[in-house]
Amino acid sequence: MEQIMRNFFLFLSNNKPLTKAAKKYGFRFGASRFVAGVDINGAAEKIKELNAKGFDVTVDHLGEFIDNEDEARQSAQECIQAIKVIAEKELNAQLSLKLTSLGMDISYELVMENMRKILQAGTEYGVIITIDMEDYQRTEQTLTIFKSLRQEFDNLGTVLQAYLYRVEEDLDALDSYNPYLRLVKGAYKESEKVAFPNKQDVDDNYKKIIKKNLLNENYTAVATHDDSIIAYTKELEKAHDIPRDQFEFQMLYGIRIELQERLVDEGYKVRVYMPYGDDWFGYNMRRLAERPANVAFVLKGIFKK
Ligand code: FDA
Secondary structure (H helix, E strand, O other): OHHHHHHHHHHHHOOHHHHHHHHHHOOOOOHHHHOOOOOHHHHHHHHHHHHHOOOEEEEEEOOOOOOOHHHHHHHHHHHHHHHHHHHHOOOOEEEEEOHHHHOOOOOHHHHHHHHHHHHHHHHHHOOOEEEOOOOHHHHHHHHHHHHHHHOOOOOEEEEEEOOEOOHHHHHHHHHHHOOEEEEEOOOOOOOOOOEOOOHHHHHHHHHHHHHHHHHOOOOEEEEOOOHHHHHHHHHHHHHHOOOHHHEEEEEEOOOOHHHHHHHHHOOOOEEEEEEEOOOOHHHHHHHHHHOHHHHHHHHHHHHHO
């Protein structure tokens, strides 16, 4: 049953008419459980609160699978605006973004133009940018763009997904870029041809790439809410004397808050991934797919408005 629910929510996450309708009808269905606000100023207040509690933050202007050039340019402007607000308000925050929100599905030239503008602003204002990893059909292009831009800009990181069979090869190929890498399990519905179907295999592969990246002495963001992966990372830290400034934990806004606080109390760097914006539907459906029990929040949201 859980697998059926999971597939159902992943199917919804990719549904364009529903995504458009959700934008039009505003913040609904428990969106505020996982999304910080509709604009960067709303999100900035929440960042300040989290910073005061000892958390670092990465903000994500929600948006994906954009097929219209004006919207892609608008999305780039939103990212630049976020960078300026982070600097002006002296927030301890980075920016995460998705290449499909900046025109990757429209043209290579457009996404590169948008990314260069954002990275220039990031350089000017001292803000690090991470390219989120999207579904498998976009993995190769995302990595190609990352590698190309990484040669021009220092303030750029990206994400690798442990559920992909190819992930270890990708990790090896990125090693010479001295990358700032966020490692995750992977959130999209992928075929067994490209991704491990079983959770245990994903977890094992996840541990393997965390260990490899740390021992390669690359900066590693372990982005998970999974106790056993967090415990494993702490064991690696002890066994290999990994300095605490070489890694951080990352978790999603609104998920396992007590665990986030406990890690800060233990002296670990914890970064909260905070999405904002009106394009919240796909993001929220993926959170429901990860944990269908979250449907309870959605139902409450429907009745509360
Ligand atoms: P897992 O799903 O095994 O969950 C472990 C435990 O965490 C669960 O038992 C539950 O207790 C709790 N939990 C997990 N998800 C929850 C939820 N939604 N609500 C409540 N509790 C939950 N993916 C991707 O493909 N590309 C990307 O760029 C990113 N970026 C990213 C950034 C950050 C900061 C995080 C934390 C995650 C991502 N992800 C991602 C998502 C990632 O791939 C993965 O889908 C989720 O993190 C869930 O997997 P866990 O590692 O948490 O483990």
